Amino acid sequence: MKKKSKYNIAVVGAKGAVGHEMIRILEERNFPVAEFHPFGSSRTKNQPVRFQGKDYPNRELKFESGVFDGIDIVLSSPGASVSKKFVPYAIESDAIVIDNTSAFRMHPKVPLVIPEVNPQDIRKHAGIIANPNCSAIIMLMAIAPLHRKNPIKRVLCATYQAVSGAGATGMIELYKQSEEFVERVQNNPDYSKDLLSAIRNEIEQVQSDKKPLAKQVFPHQIAFNLFSHNSDIEESGYNGEELKMIAESRKILHDDKIRIATTCIRVPILRAHSEVLYLEFEKRMSPEKAADILKKSPGIEIVDFAEKNYFPMPIKASGSDNVLVGRIREDLSLRNGLALFVAGDQLRKGAALNAVQIAEALIS
Amino acid sequence: MKKKSKYNIAVVGAKGAVGHEMIRILEERNFPVAEFHPFGSSRTKNQPVRFQGKDYPNRELKFESGVFDGIDIVLSSPGASVSKKFVPYAIESDAIVIDNTSAFRMHPKVPLVIPEVNPQDIRKHAGIIANPNCSAIIMLMAIAPLHRKNPIKRVLCATYQAVSGAGATGMIELYKQSEEFVERVQNNPDYSKDLLSAIRNEIEQVQSDKKPLAKQVFPHQIAFNLFSHNSDIEESGYNGEELKMIAESRKILHDDKIRIATTCIRVPILRAHSEVLYLEFEKRMSPEKAADILKKSPGIEIVDFAEKNYFPMPIKASGSDNVLVGRIREDLSLRNGLALFVAGDQLRKGAALNAVQIAEALIS
Secondary structure, eight states: OOOSEEEEEEETTTHHHHEEEEEEEEHOOOOOOEEEEEEEEEEGOOOOOEETEEEEHHHHHOTTTTTTTSSSSSOOOOOOOOHHHHHHHHHHHHHHEESSSSSSSTTTTTTTTTTTOOOOGGOOOSSEEOOHHHHHHHHHOOOOOOOOHSEEEEEEEEEOOOOOGOOOHHHHHHHHHHHHHHHHHHSSTTTTOOHHHHHHHHHHHHHHHOOOOOOOOSSSSTTTEEEOOOBOOOSOOOOHHHHHHHHHHHHHHSSSSEEEEEEEEEEEEESOEEEEEEEEEEOOOHHHHHHHHHHHSEEEEEETTTTTOOOOOOHHHTTTTTTEEEEEEEEETTTTEEEEEEEEEIIIIIIIIIHHHHHHHOOO | OOOSEEEEEEEEETHHHHHHHHHHHHHHOOOOOOOEEEEOGGGTTTOEEETEEEEOEEEEOOTTTTTTTTTTTEOOOOHHHHHHHHHHHHHHOOOEEOSSSSSSSTTTTTOOOOOOOOOGGGGGGGEEOOOOOOOHHHHHHHHHHHHHHHHHHEEEEEEBBBBBGOOOOHHHHHHHHHHHHHHHHHSSTTTTTTTHHHHHHHHHHTTTTOOOOOOSSSSSTTTOOOOOOSSOOTTTOHHHEEEEEHHHHHHHOOOOEEEEEEEEEEEEOOEEEEEEEEEEESSSSHHHHHHHHHHSSSSEEEOTTTTTTBOOHHHHHOOOOOOOEEEEEEETTTTTEEEEEEEEEIIIIIIIIIHHHHHHHHHH
């Protein structure tokens, strides 16, 4: 794109969980912003959006020509259906869209980019660059540097996904259910004299469906519970999130042969996804060698302290730009295998940070 | 053992999380109990232990001859070090010990039994029968019936383990940390006008270690967090829990060749463990065939409703005698592979119920 000293930036979905992070990250990284234009739905119209100490009224996104005239870069994180509708108008206005939704990710003409993994793909864009699925980004940050040195033939993954993957409302749902449960335990007659009995009684009430915790966002209780990711199950028996991880990983790695199976599970964590990974390499790779490669990889922090039993955790990954990698060890069931445990902030590296990094690459 | 109409039963660790369940299950299943003798540490001495509507004073367990005279069966779930000390005296008194600790599990002369999997091993006992590790039981309940029909060559597992695996104090720690977090959010000045901001601020305080949540039981915060199981890491890079799952599975299946790797993670769930399982079979097995085999297996409940996105969950497994199995599908990365998601109550089938089932087999 044309070199300027500062750029006009729009953020679509500015009041959402990812939009909020995009704006924080533009500030933190001193992105050269000339004009700032937050957009949202009619529901969030005129709500104040704070950027660099100033409040901007959120603009309602209209699907029509001219809305993005004068905008250089659109950072976008609404729903996929919204992206499909507005992106043609943004392109018409010569704005470049970095889209965090799944709308265009698998389109053959749209680059799908993790700047640390496939930066070369950014150049091929025709107005849209797609930001990958959060769980895919966190997984690939850990495995792409290893794959480059010693091809990975097969990946098995189990995720531990935070509620904020479902947006800000997911975080509120987990909090409110936890609050309701705590208040019920506090009101239980056993609370002062036998806390354990009070907890047991209240969890029984919840599990028997006699007194379920209120829910609005997720199909199942999330506080003190976990469930298979609630995206639709396709004919293969895999859900949408799992299939995204598989298809997007192949596209980003430019490797159609890598075999991947994933199981995506939502857990009662506010922020940051974790993943168990089992990797099968073409040739043997020692845990020491893998740690050495990852240590030198940008965006990775090794957290692997066996003596202190200190490994990646969501509360440490939350707010961090790095994907934390630990439990690097042999797969005891396979000669050419390694096992890892990773955690990354899916709102930052898994979404907003990755998008801003793409914008930085665009203007550099 | 000698056939009687009723048996004198001791429960060692009667005030613990597993002991509590053992007593409930003896009641529920109308185990023929003549005398009931609860035992515990000096700390819980004389605390009332309720059984069949009557309170019994908890007896302090002394490591000396005669304590178990007249007892037929000891259901034991203290720490492993306690079991090592008292079991010789129980055997001296001709009591049969069903021990839930890891003390004797891998001893070549001690049967390690899941009644649905290897009931024939019970007969070989010489005074002690070991109850397997909870995560191993839940995994083997799901895979043993398949393994019998079509040998499984390799198992990869990732666990989602509830805090009650660490006993009653683990449940209290998760509750108290949740309560503390809720109270902090409620006291945050943004609570009434911007709940999301209050949650974000308080989670930042916690993650930055500025204001960590109080902890006593686990080495890391467990509320709204998860961490690699806190058993010691051995030289292989695997922790004690993971190595137990591997070694015990081989012993129970009488299969030294089955290759297993596991990653054990503690999650903020009060009760019931979940597991992602990837299985490699000798020959291809369809998901339908696997579901069919499991449907006919005792102690298994298939929970696999793709249209409703309804699969095994800890709140549904809690209090259930069955291990719930769902997400039965092909492993997309392997022709002879299947993937499953399971959940089971680790205090019941993973511990107390399994022990009482062994006792039932002993007297039948």
